[in-house]
Amino acid sequence: MRLAFVSDIHGNLAALDAVIADMSHREIQCVVNLGDSLSGPLLPLETADRLQNLPWLHVAGNHERQVLRLPVERQNLSDAYTSGQLNPFVKNWLASHADPADPRLHSAKFWPEHLGHDVALCHGSPRSDIEYLLETPEGESARLANVTEIEERLAGLVPESITLLACGHSHVPRTVRLRSNLLIINPGSVGLPAYEDDHPYPFSKFHRIENGSPDARYAVVEKSGGDWSCELISVAYDHESMAILADKRERPDWAHALRTGWMPSV
Template sequence: MKIAVMSDVHGNFSALQAVVADIARRGGVDEVVNLGNMVSGPLMPLQTAHFLMRQDWLQIAGNHDPQVLQVATGERSTSDAFAAGELDDPSRWWLAALQDSLDERLHTGELWKERLGTEVALCHGTPRSTVEYLLETAEGEGIRTALAPEIAERLGDRVPPHVRLLACGHSHIPRVVRLTTSLLIVNPGAVGMPAYDVSRAHPLSSYHRVENGSPDAHYAIAERVDGQWHAALISVPYDAEAAAHLAARNGRHDWAHALRTGYMPRLL
């Protein structure tokens, strides 16, 4: 079994196309899973949604996907509001129908066992929250690698012992962790948004920046070989400069800087 794992496309259609081409170049996979945050951002949300709607992939909702659908513009971030204004009815219906990331059947391997088997679990952030990092911890104005006890606390008893691979997203940081329980946790990083900051007004977190330091699109391939799960983190170059120009034209110079560099701009 070979699975391509992606997350956090954020409407970056060019980056998504580059990832899909790279998967094909490597000979393809048995399944593709997409861990959410599909369209939020100042790029190409409609084209991204229409492409994703046509795929026979296993796709779940992230934290931004339901936010894009909220009626009151004041309840959405600027990125969510831009995407909401670009989507058509079919793409909104598709977004609303995405699988809930907090469905416990995703965490036990039960929901899609016919396609993934029972050893594979999925979530967007953690099994208990779409806005919590699993493998990172916010500290100061940045993040650090989460300690094993922190990861264990966030997992709780939501992932049963028979699960051997857990794929998560949300932090946009590519990372692979193998716990002493033999559980392999894979965060593929972000397809379309290499850096961001969390607002000081965010109700669940203090201000911090998340930066992977590369403008490339990121995804992962997980493969079961001789009874063990292995994972490779993959970085794919694409025309990030064109994406940055589009973000700037749409009024998001912070996004433009992040797309070009993999870092958020600093105020001097």
């Protein structure tokens, strides 16, 4: 079985197209999108049009929830721009994505016909769509979470029978092996390689995520002999076209992140 995972496209159509092209050479049996597909100052409607024509499985992210459920006046700049671009048809399509809080996702009971009986999914962590599973903000950066932190965030929601758990949200491509038989993967972000976040955490009031490259990220996993292996893939694409678009939308933070994979120096 060979699966591909994408996450955090954030309306970056050029990056998405590059990932789709790269996948076409890899004999992928099923693609799972882990959420945050459209939100941002780029091309949310056009990205939705592309995704709707693909036979992918979709999990909602926190930005889908925010775009669909928060009043526009309470949305951040990226969500508010996206809300203004989407028509009712696209919003209905977003609402059809799997709820990341659905316990069936965490126990491989949502799409077993496509993924088997040992693949679990979430957006952030199983207990929250805005919680990093594999990273812990500390100061102005985010470090690899330790085993105790990861187990706490799993919150007993992932059965022992699960051997692969895919998450997104942090935009950091990473693999972690836990409990000797559980591989946790984050494919990284297709469309946004760096950002700043002022959400408060126990050891941080403000942090940056920076991957140091403008490339689009995704992951391919393969099961052989009962064990999963993962390839974290970095795809070069025409990021300058998206950075120019971010500049036109008066989002220099996005433009710098898209060009470099870093946030602007303070």
